[in-house]
Structures are given as structure tokens and as C-alpha cells.
């Protein structure tokens with residue numbers, strides 16, 4: 001089974017990167033896709049061309065569509081998302097908005113995407129309901145593991161959450177569940 005792990009943090013060596021790596025190591029065929037260091041374009045600096053013609057998005061080739069297609073062809077995908085100010089970080093919303101230039105005029109493809117199996121891992125102490133609502137754009141009933149650094153005696157900004165044995169164990173237990 002192909003597995004895709006999307007790490008939404010802009011920080012290359014933080015908790016999300018370590019969590020994504022840990023998830024990928026549990027599978028024979030997993031690919032990690034990181035937002036760190038990527039020049040993905042948000043929606044807005046354009047004329048919303050995609051509403052008329054999906055392919056006319058001026059940023060169609062920046063790699064966001066490839067992420068959606070990775071999720072579509074995967075047997076399971078993980079979204080690893082940090083909490084910024086009680087909500088998913090801006091990279092998540094960028095990804096969310098850009099779905100327009102992937103699915104506009106293709107309702108069956110959108111249905112296939114929504115049905116594609118997904119799991120969500122959030123680095124967060126706060127704002128849980130906001131994540132549930134945001135993830136509903138990607139899965140009708142999002143299956144979410146919240147990893148609270150405080151609970152493991154860590155400070156999340158240090159980026160060493162995976163050094164806490166219990167956090168690693170809780171993540172592995174989540175990953176090991178059957179799809």
C-alpha cells in the first residue's frame with residue numbers, strides 16, 4: 001500500500017518533520033512531502049482564473065496539485081499539522097484553498113479525494129475543535145491524534161517532542177491501527 005505523509009510545518013527540523021519521519025518508517029512504501037522550504041503559492045495574487053478554467057491557475061505547476069494526486073493514489077495519507085494560534089498553520093490553509101485549481105469542475109474527483117483514507121496528527125495543546133472543523137474540508141469525519149507537548153513534559157517550540165518515549169509510543173499505536 002502506498003502511503004503519503006504530508007508535513008505542513010514551515011520548519012524543516014521541527015516536530016512535524018520528526019513525526020512525519022516516524023510515521024513513514026512504519027511502512028514499506030511511504031513518501032514524505034514537506035512544506036518546509038517550498039515556494040508554494042497561496043490563492044489571492046491572481047484573477048481567480050481557476051473558477052472558469054482550472055488549468056488557467058497561474059501557479060498550476062508549483063507542486064500543490066501533485067500533493068493532491070499523491071493523496072488520491074495512496075491507500076492512506078497522513079497530514080501532520082502544527083497549531084499556530086489555535087488553528088492549523090497557514091501552509092494548511094494554502095493547501096486547502098488551492099484545491100480549487102485541482103477539483104473545480106471535477107466533482108467526481110473531489111468525491112474520490114474526500115473518500116481517500118486519511119489520518120491527521122496535530123502538534124497542539126489548544127484549539128482542538130478548530131482542527132476538527134478545518135479538516136472536514138478533507139475528510140467528513142476526521143480521525144485526529146493530538147500530541148500535546150505539555151502532556152509529555154516537553155516544550156513544543158524546542159522541536160524535540162519525538163524524544164519523549166510516550167509521545168513516540170502514542171504515535172506508533174495510532175499508526176498501527178488498521179485502516
Ligand SMILES: Cc1cc2nc3c(=O)[nH]c(=O)nc-3n(C[C@H](O)[C@H](O)[C@H](O)COP(=O)(O)O)c2cc1C
Nearest residue numbers: 009011014015016082083084085086124125156157
Ligand atoms: C506562531 C506560532 C503560534 C503558535 N501557536 C500555538 C498555539 O496556539 N497552541 C499550541 O499548542 N501551540 C502553538 N504553537 C507551537 C507550535 O504548534 C509547535 O511549536 C509545533 O511544534 C510547531 O511545529 P514544528 O515543530 O514542526 O515547527 C505556536 C507556534 C508558533 C511558531
